Amino acid sequence: MAIPIPHRQLFIDGEWKEPAKGKRIPIINPANETVIGDIPAATVEDVELAVEAARRAFYRNGGREWARASGATRAKYLRSIASKIRERASELAKLEALDSGKPLDETTWDLDDVASCFEYYADLAESLDGKQRTPVSVPLQTFKSYVIKEPIGVVGLITPWNYPLLMATWKVAPALAAGCTAVLKPSELASVTCLELAEVCKEVELPPGVLNIITGLGSEAGAPLASHPLVDKIAFTGSTETGRKIMTAAAQLTKPVSLELGGKSPLLVFEDVDIEKAVEWAIFGCFWTNGQICSATSRLLLQESIAGEFLDRLVAWVKNIKVSDPLEEGCRLGPVVSEGQYEKIKKFISTARSEGATILFGGSRPKHLEKGYFIEPTVIRDVNTSMQIWREEVFGPVLCVKTFRTEEEAIELANDSQYGLAGAVISKDLERCNRIAEAIQAGIIWINCSQPTFCQAPWGGTKRSGFGRELGQWGFDNYLSVKQVTQYVSEDQWGWYSSPSKL
Numbered sequence: 288m289a290i291p292i293p294h295r296q297l298f299i300d301g302e303w304k305e306p307a308k309g310k311r312i313p314i315i316n317p318a319n320e321t322v323i324g325d326i327p328a329a330t331v332e333d334v335e336l337a338v339e340a341a342r343r344a345f346y347r348n349g350g351r352e353w354a355r356a357s358g359a360t361r362a363k364y365l366r367s368i369a370s371k372i373r374e375r376a377s378e379l380a381k382l383e384a385l386d387s388g389k390p391l392d393e394t395t396w397d398l399d400d401v402a403s404c405f406e407y408y409a410d411l412a413e414s415l416d417g418k419q420r421t422p423v424s425v426p427l428q429t430f431k432s433y434v435i436k437e438p439i440g441v442v443g444l445i446t447p448w449n450y451p452l453l454m455a456t457w458k459v460a461p462a463l464a465a466g467c468t469a470v471l472k473p474s475e476l477a478s479v480t481c482l483e484l485a486e487v488c489k490e491v492e493l494p495p496g497v498l499n500i501i502t503g504l505g506s507e508a509g510a511p512l513a514s515h516p517l518v519d520k521i522a523f524t525g526s527t528e529t530g531r532k533i534m535t536a537a538a539q540l541t542k543p544v545s546l547e548l549g550g551k552s553p554l555l556v557f558e559d560v561d562i563e564k565a566v567e568w569a570i571f572g573c574f575w576t577n578g579q580i581c582s583a584t585s586r587l588l589l590q591e592s593i594a595g596e597f598l599d600r601l602v603a604w605v606k607n608i609k610v611s612d613p614l615e616e617g618c619r620l621g622p623v624v625s626e627g628q629y630e631k632i633k634k635f636i637s638t639a640r641s642e643g644a645t646i647l648f649g650g651s652r653p654k655h656l657e658k659g660y661f662i663e664p665t666v667i668r669d670v671n672t673s674m675q676i677w678r679e680e681v682f683g684p685v686l687c688v689k690t691f692r693t694e695e696e697a698i699e700l701a702n703d704s705q706y707g708l709a710g711a712v713i714s715k716d717l718e719r720c721n722r723i724a725e726a727i728q729a730g731i732i733w734i735n736c737s738q739p740t741f742c743q744a745p746w747g748g749t750k751r752s753g754f755g756r757e758l759g760q761w762g763f764d765n766y767l768s769v770k771q772v773t774q775y776v777s778e779d780q781w782g783w784y785s786s787p788s789k790l
């Protein structure tokens with residue numbers, strides 16, 4: 288079932304290009320720890336070429352080729368990209384599973400989301416044409432004002448490994464739809480499908496330099512992109528720590544950034560629920576994508592009266608999760624992405640133990656899997672709010688549980704976090720759900736579910752989870768700059784100064 292990984296180079300100015308220093312980074316299959324290929328490693332020289340190519344593409348032909356072309360012209364390319372991705376979806380889903388460890392059923396779903404996202408932004412690109420010169424009403428009859436939306440310029444897109452091609456698409460599709468040109472720097476831990484996106488761009492003859500894809504390390508390829516004076520904006524998804532570095536670099540140039548960072552999102556479950564349904568959402572909310580989702584609802588808050596029964600059923604369901612090689616039929620939990628991530632998660636679990644928490648289920652390597660970065664789906668109880676496991680993002684299949692008595696207490700526990708990406712509530716009382724949706728400090732709230740995401744709705748956080756919104760019209764505006772045009776329409780002299788005599 289395994290398929291060969293294509294040998295690729297950097298994608299700069301519409302061509303494959305060997306990295307200046309000739310360096311490559313091994314690709315490790317996290318399911319068996321073997322090297323299955325390698326990716327090119329860009330350094331500052333390559334970043335320079337990619338940014339120059341993107342700038343040329345932005346201004347080529349007075350911008351008529353891309354930035355100032357009609358939205359409809361750009362939409363055609365986005366639709367061609369979507370359709371090529373659909374043609375290759377099953378192959379790309381396998382590559383994604385091999386590279387990231389995500390179950391094949393999940394990467395198959397992601398690939399469908401990728402194509403849909405390109406199609407969605409193709410529609411928005413088209414509708415942009417009809418929205419130009421929108422009048423703004425001003426209080427003086429002697430003036431008329433309107434707005435134009437223009438692409439921000441050359442954008443740097445720095446993305447993580449948990450949804451490798453999807454997170455890239457959430458940025459690439461709206462950026463290109465808006466008329467920006469871009470340099471994408473995917474994560475060195477999972478870049479394979481982003482390099483295939485480069486191949487797709489070649490096939491659809493995207494104008495050279497409109498999208499450049501440079502793989503490589505964060506410090507060597509990401510940092511020079513973030514601090515490049517000719518990059519007009521940075522959009523980033525990843526860790527809070529790297530987000531802070533990027534914001535610091537960008538601040539030196541007053542370069543705008545949008546940041547989608549970590550989370551420690553709560554799921555509140557009330558006593559009136561159907562336990563089986565709620566248990567499944569609690570599991571999906573934290574163990575999907577092997578627990579590596581920034582919006583994972585990794586803090587489970589249970590109303591005390593149902594906690595005992597709920598946890599019994601939770602453990603029964605968790606025991607039943609198929610943990611296996613991601614390409615195996617029915618896999619629902621694969622390995623985490625890398626050895627570093629594996630070690631980090633194990634450390635979180637051992638610290639939780641030493642701080643006095645109880646491992647209710649899991650916590651170790653599954654016995655039937657001797658190789659690979661596998662960690663059992665883990666449920667931790669007897670947690671207090673000062674423990675690391677309650678406060679910090681694990682980014683792995685680790686759920687921690689606390690109980691509450693009242694709605695007020697639940698809200699207080701939910702908001703006791705530096706993060707504010709997402710939150711979820713399960714209850715049959717919809718009034719209560721809507722109250723809680725308002726009370727939780729986060730950018731995304733799920734009611735009676737956790738994680739389903741549609742590219743039409745805005746995505747992003749509050750507090751230390753970052754700022755700016757991706758997806759939907761909001762994600763499009765991320766890459767558009769608003770220009771006002773104000774015209775004096777009166778025939779009269781302005782009349783502020785006294786007119787000198789003409790003689």
Ligand SMILES: NC(=O)C1=CN([C@@H]2O[C@H](COP(=O)(O)OP(=O)(O)OC[C@H]3O[C@@H](n4cnc5c(N)ncnc54)[C@H](O)[C@@H]3O)[C@@H](O)[C@H]2O)C=CC1
Pocket residue numbers: 445446447448449472473474475476503504505506508509510511513524525526527529530532533547548549550580581628631680681682
């Ligand atoms: N919230 C989220 O979506 C994500 C959170 N994480 C968290 O971050 C931890 C570390 O994982 P990493 O893969 O190291 O995440 P990271 O945040 O360092 O990596 C994300 C992207 O940033 C790039 N990058 C790294 N350092 C950079 C720099 N100085 N300047 C510019 N770009 C840079 C990386 O190469 C990658 O493309 C994980 O254990 C997890 O807890 C990781 C990935 C996604």
Ligand SMILES: N=C(N)NCCCC(=O)O
Pocket residue numbers: 400449450453524547579580581582738739740
């Ligand atoms: N595709 C869905 N549902 N979610 C994606 C979450 C991406 C993230 O971790 O930022």
Ligand code: NA
Pocket residue numbers: 314315316317385386387476477478624
């Ligand atoms: Na990988």
